[in-house]
Amino acid sequence: MCQDIKCVFCEVKQTLLLQETRYSRLIINYFPLGKYALLAIPKRHLPLITDLDKEEITDLIILYQNAIKIINTNNEAPPLIGWFNQGVETGQTIPHFHLHIALYEKNGNLKPIERIGNKIPINDELLVNIKKIFAP
Numbered sequence: 058m059c060q061d062i063k064c065v066f067c068e069v070k071q072t073l074l075l076q077e078t079r080y081s082r083l084i085i086n087y088f089p090l091g092k093y094a095l096l097a098i099p100k101r102h103l104p105l106i107t108d109l110d111k112e113e114i115t116d117l118i119i120l121y122q123n124a125i126k127i128i129n130t131n132n133e134a135p136p137l138i139g140w141f142n143q144g145v146e147t148g149q150t151i152p153h154f155h156l157h158i159a160l161y162e163k164n165g166n167l168k169p170i171e172r173i174g175n176k177i178p179i180n181d182e183l184l185v186n187i188k189k190i191f192a193p
């Protein structure tokens with residue numbers, strides 16, 4: 058996949074992997090912006106959504122949709138938000154396209170974490186709990 062570059066999404070840790078399809082992976086965000094912080098990523102190292110071909114984007118969106126369905130089924134449909142950044146100038150920190158899923162919180166802790174740039178790795182308890190949702 059990646060040849061000369063070191064990319065955390067190309068070399069994703071097995072402990073963060075939730076699901077895998079032909080072209081995509083669903084992983085736990087190691088630096089979560091709130092609860093249920095997941096990422097759907099293409100297997101190929103492509104920076105932008107516009108770089109993915111039709112089969113890749115279809116596969117990715119279906120994986121993304123299924124992840125939300127699984128969270129909804131197991132958690133009484135918590136309010137979720139999803140987004141992506143198209144390029145570094147929009148805040149994309151890893152140049153490997155990724156779709157975010159996170160729990161929506163009214164007083165959102167998304168902005169403050171982002172603003173102060175204080176990234177905190179996921180703790181073991183949350184990691185285990187999220188894994189249980191996807192592989193009960």
Ligand SMILES: [Zn+2]
Nearest residue numbers: 064067102153
């Ligand atoms: Zn990559």
